[in-house]
Amino acid sequence: MDAITIGLSLMGMLAFLLVSGTWIFVSLLLIAGLGLSIFLGYPMDRIGSIGTRVILTSAQKWELAAIPLFVFMGELIYRSDISDRMFRGLLPVVGRFPGSLLHTNVLGSIVFGAVSGSSSATTAMVGKITLPNLEERGFDRKTALGALAASGGLGLLIPPSIMLIVYGVMVEQSIIRLFAAGVVPGLLIGALFSLYIALRHGARAKRAAGGSAIELDRDQLSFGNLWQLGPIAILFTIVLGAIYSGIATPSESAAIGVLATAIVLVALRQFNLRKSYDAIIATVLTSSMICIILIVASFLSSAMGFLHLPQIMAESAGGLIERPYVLIAILALFYLLMGCFLDGISIAVMTLPIVFPMISQAGFDPIWFGVFLVITVEAGLITPPLGFNLFIVSGMSGEPIGKVARAALPFFFLMLLFMILLICMPGIALWLPDVMQR
Template sequence: MFVLLGCGAWLFSAFLLVSTLGLLFVVDMNPARIGAIMSQVMWRSASSWELSAIPLFILMGELIFHTDIARRLFRGLSPWVDRLPGRLLHANVGGCTIFAAISGSSVATAATIGKITIGELDKRGYDRNLSLGSLAGAGTFGLMIPPSINMIIFGVIAEVSVAKMFAAGVVPGLILAALYSGYIALRCGLDPSKAPAAGTSSWGDRLRGLVDLAPIMLLVVIVLGSIYTGVATPSESAVMGLAATLVVAIVTRQLTVKIFIEALMSTVRTSSMILTLMTAASFMSAALGYMHVPQDVATAIGALDITPLQLVALLALFYIILGCFLDGISIMLMSLPIVLPLVTAAGYDPIWFGVFLIVVTELGLITPPIGFNLFVLQGLTRLSLGRLAKAAFPFFLLTCLAGAILVAFPQLVLWLPDALF
């Protein structure tokens, strides 16, 4: 697999080739039988109803990206954070937190909020490292805070409830946001020059800010509220959220034929990439099963006689290293067929592990050489990857701290899904 990826092969073709060769030469399976297994497994994976939510949420995020809803978000948050140490830097964190609750994508979150806040914060004299680092880190919230595309994929692969996965991501997402904002407040409290004073907002400004926040908060309530109240499944809530986004775009007179076509084309490209990878990964998972790889790895790990905590620590290190070279979805699709049985055998809840896995794959988004959020910020600022990685490093450590907190207190992940479902 790594040889093929190192040679520049597409992940989809690498999955299929490795799986086919494994069945041919390790299992000595008949080619016709391999073809039958491939068609059955890939069709079953592609026809999963839960996956229909992915293109819908992507289209929803694309429409928001092409309108001024995100700009209204920043404008609405600004008067509410101007008295906090760090002032508008908290709008980076808060904006990414709220936008992540409707986009499901970390790259879209970082790109959309970054387009608005980077110029504003530079113009007002805010510390650039804190500005860029907080944006790079908070952009990863798109993986954690529901509706997360990664959570949908994990739920389908691990055969756990996607609605429970969504609920499980809420508290960890808020913990991450609180850690980021706390760090910003501490740094700016010790050195106020990092966040220059501005005019104090009145209560009238704050109330007008609520008007700007209303459209995006309405979308959050429709999408997440419909799931958590049991009114809709995640796929049905995606339909409701998309319909509401279209209504908001039409009412605010921002939806044009050009914008709609651009959003559709981007959605087709992204959805095709994700779902194609999923079908190929499902075949690889089946092939690994026929080759007894998960069982053999479990036996080898068991022979090491390590504790569950040591297992999680080793996996975290493995995922952090892997995240330097691959995106989160690819890592998840490659590793879950082998890793998930190990983790559940060690006594960990699969929903807890799904959230923990997302936390550690978030780290890959802000680590070179292939940190997607760093590439997004590089496109917006023209700064070097090294400079951006240095700015993001404190938030890398804060994300590691969040992962450690979830290991120490797993009920932070499991409490809300248990309470709602």
């Protein structure tokens, strides 16, 4: 049986398991075992031995420790008023620009994403603060919903990004270089969103509600309110400063970040056992889901290696590898469609064992591709009508999913535009890592 038939058979079985409601990690485990059993004839005891060895080795990777620690840090912040302080601190920054407070969804997502690393957490946290405030002041609700759905995805890209950690672990690339590569694209995408809001919706927002409901008090626009950004700025500086200065690894920086968050909450008199317990429970649930998928995916990757599927698929796609931009366009379309049904981490762990060897043979830089993958998944999160972030915003706002999808559509096209720019100008992602390496 040729590699294409094997690959399609395994993908078909995986699709059936996912559609039937089987847990993702169970689906990956079954596909790995079935692949070795059906196509190589391995007995169950040998499959069990291989799986146990690979899973235990993968579970002991030190880089995985960063995931629950960064999640815990985000959960602690979520249960404090740091995000509300962040909103008030951003008022004097954005209140003077066309579009005014509509920019808080973008800037808030960049700032919170820098200490959260999670798209869903960023979207939920920022939306909880900004949507009621924007509605109260009469701002265009459609624009607010679209900006939130799109900007929340920046939590996947702005370091410390959990998805970049997962990618780095799977393809054995430097997580510090991946973090550095995500900085400039993340900021540029945020700037692109804000430019769109300023050009298209600035004047419209000023006319909303007769022009009175959206006026901000002079006290709110005072730059004296910038001190409200202090807690988030301290955490941002400590975590990223420790990483980029070389003082600590990403996992060690995550531990430092948790300690710094606890100290800040104690100083703000917002640290208590009940909030800590809730944060721990939420962290265990989230990080267990992420880590178990990643660990089981290592078994799937090994099974694909035993089947020689990545190498054979790469050889079979030789025509595409000789036309790298056609390959990257096909992969982009594939990831956009996958983003309609699955979260970014699941997409990465299920596809990288086959996709990454093809990318490597096509000559693409693995650091660049990590950023491109994350941005493509970000766009998939708002791909109408089933993007994951669309459901989060719909649930938070009470608006129909169709309305949220239409609101996010302009931002979706802006993401596609940036993807094209990144393909044409890979230095956007590679400039900062290269500077750091010198």
